[in-house]
Amino acid sequence: xxxxxxxARITVQELPxxxxxxxxxxxxxxxxxxxxxxKTASIPINxxxxxxxxxxxxxxxxxxxxxxxxxxKVVQDKKGLGLNGQIDIPSGRFHAYGQDxxxxxxxxxxxxxxxxxLLNIEAIRNPxxxxxxxxxxxxxxxLADAPKLExxxxxxxxxxxxxxxxxxxxxxxxxxxxxxxxxxxxxGMGVA
Numbered sequence: 001x002x003x004x005x006x007x008a009r010i011t012v013q014e015l016p017x018x019x020x021x022x023x024x025x026x027x028x029x030x031x032x033x034x035x036x037x038x039k040t041a042s043i044p045i046n047x048x049x050x051x052x053x054x055x056x057x058x059x060x061x062x063x064x065x066x067x068x069x070x071x072x073k074v075v076q077d078k079k080g081l082g083l084n085g086q087i088d089i090p091s092g093r094f095h096a097y098g099q100d101x102x103x104x105x106x107x108x109x110x111x112x113x114x115x116x117x118l119l120n121i122e123a124i125r126n127p128x129x130x131x132x133x134x135x136x137x138x139x140x141x142x143l144a145d146a147p148k149l150e151x152x153x154x155x156x157x158x159x160x161x162x163x164x165x166x167x168x169x170x171x172x173x174x175x176x177x178x179x180x181x182x183x184x185x186x187x188g189m190g191v192a
Contacts, residue, residue: 006054012061021145049074053087066092066103072110083110083117094123096138097167101125104137117144129169136165 028036051072059066072085089106101123109118124137135154142148153162157171164172 001048002050002052004052004054005057007056008053008058010057010059010061012059014062044078045076046078047074047076051085059092063095064089064092064103066094066106070108081114082112083114084112085110087117089121094121096123097163099125099166101137115144118142119144119147125166125169130165131170132165134165134171136162138166 030036051074053068053070053072055067055069057068059068066089068087068089070085070087072083072087075082075084087108087110089103089108092103092106094101094103102125104122104124106121106123107119109120110116111118119140119142121140122137123140124135127133127135130136134157136157137152139150139152140147141150151159151162151166153165156162157165161171164170
């Protein structure tokens with residue numbers, strides 16, 4: 001079958017810091033501390049469904065406010081639920097490093113479990129508030145449970161310089177005081 005989603009507003013609240021994911025080897029116990037057998041449907045359910053995400057779908061989650069669109073194939077069989085396809089982020093804003101960044105490109109690619117999309121997102125600081133015609137931003141790539149964050153600039157600068165443009169909209173001050181403070185902060189963040 002096919003499901004069209006022409007309009008939606010999806011808001012995901014922040015998770016508490018103490019929240020942890022469910023382990024793949026989780027075993028539920030009853031009152032007598034015996035494993036509970038998961039209930040299975042008396043009739044096995046297999047599904048093959050196309051989901052079309054239309055042009056008026058918005059997401060507000062974990063600092064990202066974006067418009068979404070794309071197509072996903074949802075397959076469920078005895079092995080479990082799987083997603084295949086891609087959701088694009090044609091426009092949006094992402095709050096990171098204390099900055100409101102503009103999403104230049106964004107893709108969530110699914111090929112298997114729904115909680116493991118491959119991320120390819122690039123967000124930049126507003127060029128109008130950045131000196132020296134430098135574009136500075138952050139790239140988020142990799143799987144959702146272990147994303148890789150990379151600070152970049154165009155033209156290419158050192159990580160310290162690129163992060164300075166990202167955070168302050170200007171390069172490191174040659175006087176040294178701001179540069180040393182920025183370097184200390186970078187070391188604390190694990191970037192330098």
